[in-house]
Amino acid sequence: MLRKLPEGILKRLGLLSLILALGVTAGRAGSLGTDFQYAVLDNGFRVVLVPRPSSSVVASIVVVGAGLRYETVETNGLSHFLEHLLFNGTEKRTQKELYDEMDLIGGYNNANTGPDYTNFMVLAPTEHISTALDIQADMLFHSTLPPGKLEKERGIVLREIDKDRDQPDAQADRLFKALLFEGTPYAWPILGPRELIASIPREPVYQYYKTYYVPNNMTALIIGNFDTDEMLKLVREKFGRVPPKTVPRLQPVQPRVPSQDRLFKRRFTTKQITLHLGALGGRPVLPDFYAYELATQLLASEEGDWSLSRFLHQRFGGAVVDVSVQYDFHPELTALQVQVTLDTSADVQAVWDATRDFLRKVGEKPISRRELDALRLTLRTAEVLDGERPHHLGILKAPYLAVFGPSILSDYWPGMDAVTPVGVQRAWRQWMAKAHFTGLAAGPLRAGGPSQVSGRKEPEMRVLPNGLTVIVQQDPGAPIFAAHVLVKGRLLVEPPGKDGISILLHELLPRGTRAHPGESFRRALDEIGARVQDTDSPWIPFDDYYTQPDFSFVRFECLDEYRQS
Known part of the structure; x- marks a missing residue:
């Protein structure tokens, strides 16, 4: 919003x-x-x-x-x-x-x-x-x-x-x-x-x-x-005039922590491959929280022995497009989240293995006091600049207030300044010693070996005997089947004195067909998880492409495995 x-x-x-x-x-x-x-x-x-x-x-x-x-x-x-x-x-x-x-x-x-x-x-x-x-x-x-x-x-x-x-x-x-x-x-x-x-x-x-x-x-x-x-x-x-109320007590969070590393793969029709990698940690506890904040910033930096980006670019060259690292914290758990954007030529398995290995061993690499002080100054300067837009600074501080309460505002910088290089190394080794990674490789993947482009074909156009023009775009890597029906010249074909009758027709489409009258039409769609979009939303000003003056438009979508249905 x-x-x-x-x-x-x-x-x-x-x-x-x-x-x-x-x-x-x-x-x-x-x-x-x-x-x-x-x-x-x-x-x-x-x-x-x-x-x-x-x-x-x-x-x-x-x-x-x-x-x-x-x-x-x-x-x-x-x-x-x-x-x-x-x-x-x-x-x-x-x-x-x-x-x-x-x-x-x-x-x-x-x-x-x-x-x-x-x-x-x-x-x-x-x-x-x-x-x-x-x-x-x-x-x-x-x-x-x-x-x-x-x-x-x-x-x-x-x-x-x-x-x-x-x-x-x-x-x-x-x-x-x-x-x-x-x-x-x-x-x-x-x-x-x-x-x-x-x-x-x-x-x-x-x-x-x-x-x-x-x-x-x-x-x-x-x-x-x-x-x-x-x-x-x-x-x-x-x-101060509104009376307080008892807020329900929340049920404890119980994540399903994996017993070993696991990598999932999902094919998407994209130009690049995205490798997501993450590991859960325990409740954010001070002062170790500050050490994890600094460790994640070191991993996210472009230079230095702790830089994940530098390591992956040196190891895989141009196959690595971008690297981001995030420390996610909530009242009862924390998480390391890494996202590596790859060219389609990349060996996803090799990048997954190298990233895990680097994260587990990087805690052994020394950090100089000068490097840590420079990082703290960079972060502090960024906060000064954010302070120029006080509402933006408030947005950035909101997660800290939600998790730690107002005391974090006075404790944060003294806590960050007290962290030593050895403290960062110790905290990181402690986390990685018991961490199990979850990964997701998403993009134009092919089972087995290095990932490749999924083989999207050029569109084909045919005109059926009844005059219907059909354009087919095949993509073997896409999990979705979609049918788009475009009726040209909406205003031109509407009978005189019945302007807008095609809009009424669109409104009636969900009421059923000869094969599936009434509610059976909706049930038939639900059975295959399909959705049909046939009308504009009256509440969304920019949602106006289903019944334009020049055409009418209907969209049908379902999982590819149900397209015959």
Whole structure:
């Protein structure tokens, strides 16, 4: 749910960038450690205040305990669904009034969903922050989830899900997470299953909202130009009047940790091969957490003995296109995630073996104090630059607040600075000694030996005796069968006085056929997991290609093994 920043805000942020470039030192501005105040309101609402006198704007980022970790099989996807729904009206503001009032003050209002939280942010000029906070609190505590708007947002989320399904890279990433985090909510898609989002009624969504959107399940990080005493008073006024509620206790996460390394392969029609590799770790515990943060950054760097990218490029040359390394942390588990993009000429098995071997042995390689200090300075500088956009800094800090709480903001840099080179080596060897890797190779693979292009053929066109033009595009590596039907000249063939009758025809298509009348048509589709798209969504402005003036369009998709059905 990303929106562009208003012009006035951009100008103010630009001024702040200039001020920082001219003289703010990295030590104080880069660390929130000595700059913030922390308070807990009587209703349990936690607030962290970070004054920045040089700024002309204020950002409020509210981290809500609502994400994959809080969901069940029956509610998977509701955290993200609610992120959308809370922009659609409250007890005292319509959707239009929410948008108009924020626009009137030159503010910015947005949100994003993570695995352990949902993040709501407002950004406004200092003189208008009271209005912005009032809108934010109104949305968080008093949204009404209007039924008509619910259907609109349902359509938008379904479109997001369909878009992900149409992107092989997104499919591969989702499959890898399902394998790596098997047995936990983190194996599920943040967007949720299409079938659930398409059919879930308003009541369970509203109950989820009332269960987790309570003040004692929220933390606000407020950054900008303000007096801390006045801001705390304002926060109490806007967020402190809602009573707390008991938040359900979460069931322990119990991942299915593999007993040995395992590599899965999945064919996708892509131009490159992606090798995903990951290993689970235990609960993030301080101070080892800081050592793992630094170790992962060393692995992700372009230079140095710990650089995975340098090692793979030296070993496999141009067959390696890109390498990324990520340290993923949640309240009860951590994970190392590596993604290696390969040319189709690469020997996937050899890259898999070499990557695992490097990760297991790299802890033996010495790290100089100078190298570690340079890395810390780089990370601290990046935080200074992120501080130029306070709402962006809040987004980056949200995972830390969700997992560790506000204390991490004061503990982080002292903890990072206390880590020694030997400490990084020790922590990494300790993890790798008992780690088992899960891998997924996705792309134009061929069973056995080095992967090759899957043999996609040139399209063929034929005209059948009845005049139907058929274009066939074969791809042996694709797991999907799709049939697209295009009817030309829609407006030209519609009878006089019956404009739009083809749209009505599209609406009637799901009602059944001669062979499968009524509900039997839908059941027949469900039996083979097929889906038919025949109408535009009225809730999505850009979804308008099924009934254009020049043509009508119908799409049918199923797994290739069921194409004869």
